[in-house]
Amino acid sequence: MSEENLTLVKCKVCGKKFNGESWQTYCKDCYKKKKRSEFEEVCEEILNKKTIEKSFISALKKNPISENMSLKEKRNTIIEAFCTAVGKYEYDGEAFLDPIDWDIRDKTIEKLIEKISDRLPGIPIIRYNKEVGREILIKPREQILKEAIATGEAIKVRYYGGTTPGEERELIVREIISDKHVKCFCLRSNLEKTYFLNKMEIDGMSDDDIIDKSSSKKKNTSINKPALTKAALIIWLIILIPISISGLITPIGFLIEGKIGEFIFGSIFEALIIFAIWKIIKKLRKK
Numbered sequence: 001m002s003e004e005n006l007t008l009v010k011c012k013v014c015g016k017k018f019n020g021e022s023w024q025t026y027c028k029d030c031y032k033k034k035k036r037s038e039f040e041e042v043c044e045e046i047l048n049k050k051t052i053e054k055s056f057i058s059a060l061k062k063n064p065i066s067e068n069m070s071l072k073e074k075r076n077t078i079i080e081a082f083c084t085a086v087g088k089y090e091y092d093g094e095a096f097l098d099p100i101d102w103d104i105r106d107k108t109i110e111k112l113i114e115k116i117s118d119r120l121p122g123i124p125i126i127r128y129n130k131e132v133g134r135e136i137l138i139k140p141r142e143q144i145l146k147e148a149i150a151t152g153e154a155i156k157v158r159y160y161g162g163t164t165p166g167e168e169r170e171l172i173v174r175e176i177i178s179d180k181h182v183k184c185f186c187l188r189s190n191l192e193k194t195y196f197l198n199k200m201e202i203d204g205m206s207d208d209d210i211i212d213k214s215s216s217k218k219k220n221t222s223i224n225k226p227a228l229t230k231a232a233l234i235i236w237l238i239i240l241i242p243i244s245i246s247g248l249i250t251p252i253g254f255l256i257e258g259k260i261g262e263f264i265f266g267s268i269f270e271a272l273i274i275f276a277i278w279k280i281i282k283k284l285r286k287k
């Protein structure tokens with residue numbers, strides 16, 4: 001392309017003027033966006049075609065994934081089967097070479113795998129993770145937790161509850177208590193706590209596992225803090241209330257007997273006890 005052929009063209013969509021050929025109607029950015037949305041439409045169509053499901057399965061059966069393959073090899077095998085399946089539909093394969101479309105293609109493959117998983121069980125969902133710079137296996141959150149229990153290795157978790165919502169922490173998973181709660185040992189606080197499953201974001205977990213990012217601090221403090229604090233506070237109350245009652249009676253006796261010094265000392269002591277009781281009741285009411 002020589003410089004002479006280029007003229008100032010106005011983009012049909014955003015109105016930005018750019019140096020291009022006279023026949024061009026979109027600027028670079030708008031062209032990319034247009035291609036992307038076109039590609040998204042194509043992928044939507046692909047997902048609705050039963051014939052593509054069938055040829056995807058038969059392509060994977062012809063060229064199966066074996067256990068000793070690396071994650072990268074497994075992923076490439078799946079992509080290849082997908083391209084073969086779509087190719088039968090005479091789809092312009094070029095779009096699959098365009099890096100801007102890789103995300104959409106991979107998401108389409110993931111959705112397709114979910115659709116056919118009952119007919120071809122055990123087919124993994126593998127995603128290229130840009131941050132890590134390599135392929136990672138996508139699994140349901142519960143599966144990751146079960147494996148962590150089995151290995152005893154700590155996992156990195158972003159937890160959207162507790163006192164510091166959204167903070168990353170390392171946890172050793174102990175036990176899945178219910179379909180909502182999991183017991184873990186937190187390496188940061190050195191405490192065993194109960195966590196809400198739906199507030200846990202784990203590396204490599206499936207997007208289908210919903211994360212509740214709203215911080216419900218009140219609900220979480222009672223479950224994350226050890227139950228001991230509440231029990232300890234009640235015990236303190238049981239100890240302090242009788243002391244405060246006797247402390248109320250004794251100074252009166254001192255006053256009657258005219259022992260002013262003892263009376264003042266006893267009153268200050270009593271005030272301190274009542275203050276402590278008041279503080280404890282206030283804390284207990286918050287829980």
Ligand SMILES: [Zn+2]
Nearest residue numbers: 011014027030
């Ligand atoms: Zn534009």
